[in-house]
Amino acid sequence: MSHVVVDSSHRLDQQFAALDLNPADVQGGGTGRRYIPPHLRNKEASKNGECAGRDGLIRAFNSPGWDGGRSNGFVNGYHDNRMNGDRNSFGRGLPRNDRGGRGGFRGNRGGSFTQPLHNGGWNAVATRDVYTSFGGRSDRGKSAFFNDRGAGTRPRFECGGFSTAGNTRWVEESRDEEDWSKPLSPNERLELELFSGSNTGINFEKYDDIPVEATGSNSPPHIESFHDVDMGEIIMGNITLSRYTRPTPVQKYAIPIIKAQRDLMACAQTGSGKTAAFLLPVLSQIYTEGPGEALQAAKASAQDNGKYGRRKQYPLSLVLAPTRELALQIYDEARKFAYRSRVRPCVVYGGADIGQQIRDLERGCHLLVATPGRLVDMMERGKIGLDYCKYLVLDEADRMLDMGFEPQIRRIVEQDTMPQKGIRHTMMFSATFPKEIQVHRPCIWYSICIYVPSPDASPLFAGKDSLTLVFVETKKGADALEDFLYREGYACTSIHGDRSQRDREEALHQFRSGRCPIMVATAVAARGLDISNVKHVINFDLPSDIEEYVHRIGRTGRVGNLGLATSFYNDKNNNITKDLLDILVESKQEVPSWLESLAYEHQHKSSSRGRSKRFSGGFGARDYRQMPGGGSNFGNRGTRSMGVHGGNRGFGFGSFGNDGYSGNYGGSYGGTYTQVDWWGN
DNA sequence: AAAAAAG
Numbered sequence: 001m002s003h004v005v006v007d008s009s010h011r012l013d014q015q016f017a018a019l020d021l022n023p024a025d026v027q028g029g030g031t032g033r034r035y036i037p038p039h040l041r042n043k044e045a046s047k048n049g050e051c052a053g054r055d056g057l058i059r060a061f062n063s064p065g066w067d068g069g070r071s072n073g074f075v076n077g078y079h080d081n082r083m084n085g086d087r088n089s090f091g092r093g094l095p096r097n098d099r100g101g102r103g104g105f106r107g108n109r110g111g112s113f114t115q116p117l118h119n120g121g122w123n124a125v126a127t128r129d130v131y132t133s134f135g136g137r138s139d140r141g142k143s144a145f146f147n148d149r150g151a152g153t154r155p156r157f158e159c160g161g162f163s164t165a166g167n168t169r170w171v172e173e174s175r176d177e178e179d180w181s182k183p184l185s186p187n188e189r190l191e192l193e194l195f196s197g198s199n200t201g202i203n204f205e206k207y208d209d210i211p212v213e214a215t216g217s218n219s220p221p222h223i224e225s226f227h228d229v230d231m232g233e234i235i236m237g238n239i240t241l242s243r244y245t246r247p248t249p250v251q252k253y254a255i256p257i258i259k260a261q262r263d264l265m266a267c268a269q270t271g272s273g274k275t276a277a278f279l280l281p282v283l284s285q286i287y288t289e290g291p292g293e294a295l296q297a298a299k300a301s302a303q304d305n306g307k308y309g310r311r312k313q314y315p316l317s318l319v320l321a322p323t324r325e326l327a328l329q330i331y332d333e334a335r336k337f338a339y340r341s342r343v344r345p346c347v348v349y350g351g352a353d354i355g356q357q358i359r360d361l362e363r364g365c366h367l368l369v370a371t372p373g374r375l376v377d378m379m380e381r382g383k384i385g386l387d388y389c390k391y392l393v394l395d396e397a398d399r400m401l402d403m404g405f406e407p408q409i410r411r412i413v414e415q416d417t418m419p420q421k422g423i424r425h426t427m428m429f430s431a432t433f434p435k436e437i438q439v440h441r442p443c444i445w446y447s448i449c450i451y452v453p454s455p456d457a458s459p460l461f462a463g464k465d466s467l468t469l470v471f472v473e474t475k476k477g478a479d480a481l482e483d484f485l486y487r488e489g490y491a492c493t494s495i496h497g498d499r500s501q502r503d504r505e506e507a508l509h510q511f512r513s514g515r516c517p518i519m520v521a522t523a524v525a526a527r528g529l530d531i532s533n534v535k536h537v538i539n540f541d542l543p544s545d546i547e548e549y550v551h552r553i554g555r556t557g558r559v560g561n562l563g564l565a566t567s568f569y570n571d572k573n574n575n576i577t578k579d580l581l582d583i584l585v586e587s588k589q590e591v592p593s594w595l596e597s598l599a600y601e602h603q604h605k606s607s608s609r610g611r612s613k614r615f616s617g618g619f620g621a622r623d624y625r626q627m628p629g630g631g632s633n634f635g636n637r638g639t640r641s642m643g644v645h646g647g648n649r650g651f652g653f654g655s656f657g658n659d660g661y662s663g664n665y666g667g668s669y670g671g672t673y674t675q676v677d678w679w680g681n
Numbered sequence: 682a683a684a685a686a687a688g
Contacts (some may be wrong), residue, residue, distance in 0.1 A: 322685065350687055373686040404685060476685065497685055523684045544683085 170582035180290040183234045183340040195241045220256040223247060229256050231284035234341045239280070242336055248273035254427075255281045264396075264427045271530055274429045275333045275395075278319075278551050282391045282427075285314050286366065290393075291342075294388035300650045301385075313361050313380055315346075315368040317391035320409070322399040324349040324371050324501060325508055326528040326568035327406070330395065332368040343367055348384075350374045351501025358383055372400075372408035379416060384420040390425060396427035396527045398547065431527075431554055432547040464514030471552050473541040475522055481540060482520040492518035495525050526551045539567035567676045569595070574602050580676070592676055 039510050223229050226247055227240050247255065250268040257264050258281035268274045294314040301312040319334075321327040331347035346365040348357045350373050357374075359382055368375070368384065378384040392413065394400045400409055418424060472478050475496040482494035493507040493516040506523075510516040512531055519525070520540075526548060534556040542548050549567075557563020567580075581599040584591045 324686085354687090371686060373688090377687055399685085402685090408686070526684090548684095 049105065052410060084268065085525050092473070118171050123162060167317055173511045178290075178342065180342050181232050181234070181287045183237060184342065191241065191339065194339055195243075219253075220260045220262070222252045223256055225254065226255075226280075229259055229281075230534070231255075231259070231280060232287050234287050234339075235280055235284045235337065238337045238339050240274075241339070244276070248277070251277045251280070252273050254278065256283060257282065258425070258427060261285075261425055262367070263421075263425055265433070266427070266429045267433050268432065275330055275530075276337070278393050278427050278429065279330075279334055279337050282317050283334075283341070283367065285391070286343055287341055291316065291366065292388065297385065297388065298364075310382070311362045312572060313346075313365040313368075314385045314387050314388045315365050316343075316388060317367045317393070318375075318389050318412075319367070319369045319393040319395060320375070320400055320412070321369065321395045321523050322405065322527060323369070323506065323529075324351060325495075325524070327369045327371050329528070330529060334367055334369060338367065345369065348374045348378055349501075351504070354378075372405055372412060376408055376411055379412070386412070386416055392418070392424055392426045393425070394428045395430075396551075397430040398432050399430070399527060400428075430541060464517055465533050466521070467511060467514065467517045467531065467533050468536040468538060469511075469525065469531075469534050469555050470518065470520045470538045470540050471526065471543070472520060472522060473543065475542065485518060485520065490518050491516045492520060494520040496522040497524050523548065529555065531555065535563060537563065537565045539565070542567050542569060542573045542576055542580075544573075544575050546583060549576065549580065550583070564675070569676050574598070574620065577602050584676075591668060595676055 063251070224246070226236065226244065231239075250266060250272045254264060254266055254274070254277040258278060266274060266277070268277070294316055297314045298312065301314075304310055319327075319330055321330055327347055327349045331345055334345035344364040345367040345368040346357075346361050347369040348354075348361070349371040356378065358378070358381070361368075361378070365384070370378075375384065379386070394409075399405065429432045435670060470481065472481055475498045478494045478496045482492055486493040493510045494509075495504050499507070507516070507519065508525075508529075508531075511519040514533070526543075537553050537556045539549070539552065543552065553563070553565040553673065556565060569577075577595065577599045581591060581595055584595075627634075
């Protein structure tokens with residue numbers, strides 16, 4: 001298999017090989033590649049196929065390393081770990097309030113914690129009291145490196161925390177003997193903060209009939225209940241607090257695989273429960289195993305007076321994510337499952353004050369969630385050592401292994417002190433994986449057909465409970481469209497990489513909370529973000545590759561809900577036509593006849609005139625000079641609706657065709673109904 | 682012809 005991989009020109013395979021995730025003899029596979037921008041990757045990608053949009057693939061690998069897929073399991077699933085912000089009313093004309101330089105960046109980011117709490121102190125006495133009630137030794141010293149949550153600069157982290165007693169300088173020996181598997185005392189306030197968000201309320205039983213195919217002789221059996229595998233008291237307690245009643249399909253398979261210390265690759269969309277699918281077993285393992293040598297290392301580092309390496313932290317687990325907001329989201333989940341444990345989760349990402357992040361790290365870090373660039377920075381500053389990092393998770397792995405990230409991932413995984421495969425366990429999650437990664441096995445699709453009598457029955461107005469996410473291809477385009485919508489009186493916001501981190505997080509909060517039920521976004525919001533109540537994804541610009549498309553529409557129609565994806569198609573979108581058609585056909589959705597013929601035409605043209613592809617295909621963004629302020633009016637600039645539902649709806653929210661439609665929802669259980677409009681010139 | 686991720 002390995003040589004097949006080398007011979008393959010597929011970039012991800014090569015990167016998997018280079019990342020030491022494949023057998024050793026393919027190490028050289030990563031050289032000599034050249035960057036292929038997404039809009040030119042299309043052909044190759046579609047040739048290879050993806051596990052696109054279908055939950056499904058889980059592969060367990062024999063540790064050490066990837067074994068070429070001898071033992072596979074397939075699964076899919078979902079889960080609702082959405083956060084729930086406060087819901088404010090929405091109305092046209094609401095001013096944006098995420099612009100401008102308001103202070104308090106730290107205090108209100110993310111939006112899931114409404115109450116900045118001020119706890120400058122250590123709260124040692126109270127802490128001891130509750131400890132005794134929990135059966136622990138009331139007088140034990142706590143490792144300052146690992147437990148201390150007090151006296152911080154980030155209010156939201158304090159909240160009473162575990163506030164484990166002690167002063168960082170008076171570290172006693174006893175904590176070496178601490179049993180990490182035993183829960184610490186409860187903390188009412190923290191508990192409220194962590195678990196008061198709305199939870200699923202989803203009826204998982206409904207999905208028990210989903211057929212799941214598991215293949216491979218060595219895969220551990222899947223579980224049907226969280227009790228089927230011993231994850232320990234802490235995890236079980238936090239599962240209860242999170243009101244998870246039963247594992248989602250992806251959790252059923254992934255949890256035992258990870259618990260069995262096997263490497264894993266899982267194809268699952270956000271909203272399928274994948275975050276918990278890796279956090280639960282990884283944390284459970286850490287609770288069981290304790291800190292091991294990492295404890296001594298951190299201690300030694302704390303006593304070291306050198307400029308570098310001082311108070312260096314040695315996380316036991318690392319989760320890498322491609323966007324800052326996603327890292328935050330994962331971190332928020334991790335805090336839940338680390339409740340009452342000695343594990344201290346941390347998050348580091350760019351665009352935020354590094355000093356603050358360093359200080360947070362220095363209070364102890366056992367599970368680190370990070371974006372790659374900032375992590376490398378932290379490593380180079382000697383603040384993070386990966387020497388004892390036994391669990392590596394790549395979330396949205398297809399993006400993490402993309403060319404843009406590859407050097408940083410390589411730097412982190414290969415060129416530092418991270419344990420070799422076999423000692424280190426690697427888990428990769430993504431909604432899409434190139435076919436070749438699936439090792440000659442088709443990704444299993446799960447299909448649920450849901451008949452929607454009439455869209456009018458559940459009008460998709462953009463409002464606090466039905467958010468609309470609008471994707472564009474460029475940052476400039478995002479600004480322009482947002483400005484337009486704003487001037488039209490819509491309560492909207494926008495997120496893209498050129499906005500300040502504070503603005504990004506604020507925008508996300510405004511959107512999540514429903515205060516701005518319309519968000520214009522670039523690719524930064526396409527992956528992994530778990531936002532409840534996104535009822536409608538609009539591809540104002542179609543992306544140029546189908547993987548991106550799949551990730552985008554995955555923002556809606558999750559967790560048992562129905563979603564709608566509307567895409568505006570124009571003649572600049574030739575490069576995605578074929579893949580879009582395939583995906584619609586595969587998911588048994590109605591295909592506009594014009595799309596079919598365009599796909600045929602394009603294919604015909606491409607094969608007969610190879611070179612012309614380069615000019616006919618290509619970047620799908622609109623010409624934003626045509627945007628309001630630059631000329632024409634959105635509402636009636638010739639949106640021609642062809643196919644699916646008929647009618648001209650311009651660019652408005654809340655008005656849809658009224659013909660009933662049924663769809664097949666291969667992508668997620670809730671399903672996304674797709675409609676494609678032609679937007680001609 | 683782009684986005685993202687370090688500053």
